[in-house]
Amino acid sequence: MKLNIQDKFNKKLPADPVLENTRRQVKKACFSYVTPKKTSNPELLHVSPEMLKNIGLSEADAKSDHFLNVFTGNEVLNNTKPYAMCYGGHQFGNWAGQLGDGRAINLCEVEHNNQNWALQLKGAGETPYSRTADGLAVLRSSIREYLCSEAMFHLGIPTTRALSLVLSGDNVLRDVMYDGNSAYEKGAIVCRTAESFLRFGNFQIFASRQDDENLKGLVDYTIKHHFAHLGKPSKETYIAFFKEVSERTLNMIIHWQRVGFVHGVMNTDNMSILGLTIDYGPYGWLEGYEYGWTPNTTDRENKRYRYGNQPNIGLWNLLQLANAIYPLVEEAEPFEAILNQYKTDFEDKLLNMMRSKLGFHNEYENDQKLILELEDILHQTETDMTIFFRNLSNFKIEKASEGLKVIQNAFYKPEEVIGNIEKRWNDWFENYAERLKKETVSDEERKEHMNTVNPKYVLRNYMAQLAIDDADKGDCKLIDELFQMLKKPYDEQLEYEKWFVKRPDWARDKVGCSMLSCSS
Numbered sequence: 001m002k003l004n005i006q007d008k009f010n011k012k013l014p015a016d017p018v019l020e021n022t023r024r025q026v027k028k029a030c031f032s033y034v035t036p037k038k039t040s041n042p043e044l045l046h047v048s049p050e051m052l053k054n055i056g057l058s059e060a061d062a063k064s065d066h067f068l069n070v071f072t073g074n075e076v077l078n079n080t081k082p083y084a085m086c087y088g089g090h091q092f093g094n095w096a097g098q099l100g101d102g103r104a105i106n107l108c109e110v111e112h113n114n115q116n117w118a119l120q121l122k123g124a125g126e127t128p129y130s131r132t133a134d135g136l137a138v139l140r141s142s143i144r145e146y147l148c149s150e151a152m153f154h155l156g157i158p159t160t161r162a163l164s165l166v167l168s169g170d171n172v173l174r175d176v177m178y179d180g181n182s183a184y185e186k187g188a189i190v191c192r193t194a195e196s197f198l199r200f201g202n203f204q205i206f207a208s209r210q211d212d213e214n215l216k217g218l219v220d221y222t223i224k225h226h227f228a229h230l231g232k233p234s235k236e237t238y239i240a241f242f243k244e245v246s247e248r249t250l251n252m253i254i255h256w257q258r259v260g261f262v263h264g265v266m267n268t269d270n271m272s273i274l275g276l277t278i279d280y281g282p283y284g285w286l287e288g289y290e291y292g293w294t295p296n297t298t299d300r301e302n303k304r305y306r307y308g309n310q311p312n313i314g315l316w317n318l319l320q321l322a323n324a325i326y327p328l329v330e331e332a333e334p335f336e337a338i339l340n341q342y343k344t345d346f347e348d349k350l351l352n353m354m355r356s357k358l359g360f361h362n363e364y365e366n367d368q369k370l371i372l373e374l375e376d377i378l379h380q381t382e383t384d385m386t387i388f389f390r391n392l393s394n395f396k397i398e399k400a401s402e403g404l405k406v407i408q409n410a411f412y413k414p415e416e417v418i419g420n421i422e423k424r425w426n427d428w429f430e431n432y433a434e435r436l437k438k439e440t441v442s443d444e445e446r447k448e449h450m451n452t453v454n455p456k457y458v459l460r461n462y463m464a465q466l467a468i469d470d471a472d473k474g475d476c477k478l479i480d481e482l483f484q485m486l487k488k489p490y491d492e493q494l495e496y497e498k499w500f501v502k503r504p505d506w507a508r509d510k511v512g513c514s515m516l517s518c519s520s
C-alpha cells in the first residue's frame, strides 16, 4: 500500500505543545497530536472503490492487513503524526465554546491526481476534545455516514466522502433515545475523506479568544491551500474568501433542498469552510414533502434545523463566520453586502431550482405563483417528495386531466385527495400544462431533463435502518446493495425498482427511521 503523503495542516499550523491525551482547553493551537486507540478485533465491512482510486490505492491494497490496521487506527503510517483539530461552535444558536474533534482523528493528507485528501478516522478513540464522551462511534451511525456521504457525492452534491467502514470488535455503551436505557452496541470506524475538514468553528474558536494572530494564520493557510485562486492575503482577499464561502454554502443548501436532504444539526462546527456536507448524524430524507420536518429528536421542540429553515440557517451561520473573521478586515459593510447578496441569491436560486424540478427551462414571472401553489397543495396531504417529482416527468401536456393519475403513487393517504384538495390538484395540473406549452421541448425531452434533477433513489431513512439491522446480525449484503444502487440515483435501474416506493407503514414512527437522536 503506497500513499503519496503530503501533510500540510499539521506541518504548517501551530500544534498544541501538550502531548498527553487529557481533556483540556487547547489555546493558540490548531490541533493536538493524538494516537488512535487500538481495536481488539477489526473487520472490514465495506470499502468505496471510487475513493480507493481517488487516493491512489487498488482493490488489492484494500484486502491487505496493512490497510485494515491503518484504517482502524491499529497502525500509524510511517512519517505521519495523527491529530485532532481544535474548533468551537454555535450549537442550536448558542455559543458552546471549544468543541474540537472529540472522536475524529486525522491520519494524514494524501495527494493524488492533483487532489488533496485528508484522511480521518471517525470513532477511533478519545482526544483532548472528547469532553465527557468516549471518542467512539457505533455501527448504526457509521453505516449511515458511510452510505449517505457516498450517495450524496453521486447525487452531485458537495460532500465529504468515505473510504472504508470497519467494525472495531469492541462494544460501545449508548443510550439511543436519551431515556435511561443504555445498551452495548457494536463499535465501528469510518475513514472519511475531504480536501479539508476545516469548519466555521475552527475560525470562530480563535476569534472567541481574541487570538487574532492565529486567526490570521489559519485564514491565510486556508486561502493558500484551498482558495489559492483568490491570491495573496489582504483585506480584499479575506472579503473574497468570505464571499466564496457564502456562495459555496448556499449552493450546497440549494442542492439539499432539491433532493429533500435534512442535515439535522447545522451547528457552526458542522459547517465546512469548503461548502461540503459534513458530519452525517441525525440527518434524514423528506418522505412527505414538509417544510417543518426534522429527523433530529434533539431539535423536536424548536425545529431550528427543519427542512424549510436550512437556507436561513446557512445565513445565520455565515453571519457567525463573518463575525469571526471581521478582526482581519475591520469593516462591516463588505460582510453585510455579501450576507445581503445571500438573501437575494437564495430566493433566486431556490426559484430556479424548483423551475428545474418542474422541467421549466425558460423563466416566467408567474412561475413563482405556480410553485407556491404546488408547495401548498403538497402540504395538504402527506405526499412523497421523491416519488412525486420523479413521476411528474411522466406528465403529458395534452393529458392535463390525467395529472393526478401520474403522481397517484406519491400519496400516503390517497383517500384524502378528494373535494377541494382534488380540485386544487386538477387546477394546478391545468396551469402546469399551460405553462409547459411555453417551453419548446417535447414531453420526452422534458422527462429526460427532469430525471437528471429529480433522483429516483435516495437513502430513505428506513432503508439505512434495514441495512443496519442486517449488519448488526452480521449480514452486510444490504449495505452493498444500497451502496451500488446509490451510485446511479438518477438512472431507472429497474433491478432496484423495489426501492422506488414510499416509506412502509412500519417505519413511520420507528426509531432510526423517522426519529433520530444525536447519539452515535
Ligand code: AMP
Pocket: 099, 100, 101, 102, 103, 104, 129, 130, 131, 133, 134, 135, 136, 137, 265, 269, 270, 279, 281, 518, 520
Ligand atoms: P456532533 O453533534 O456529532 O457534531 O458533535 C459535537 C461535538 O461532540 C464534536 O466536538 C464531537 O467531536 C463531539 N462528540 C460527539 N460524539 C462524541 C463521542 N462519542 N466521543 C467524543 N466526542 C464526541
Ligand code: MG
Pocket: 269, 270, 279
Ligand atoms: Mg460535528
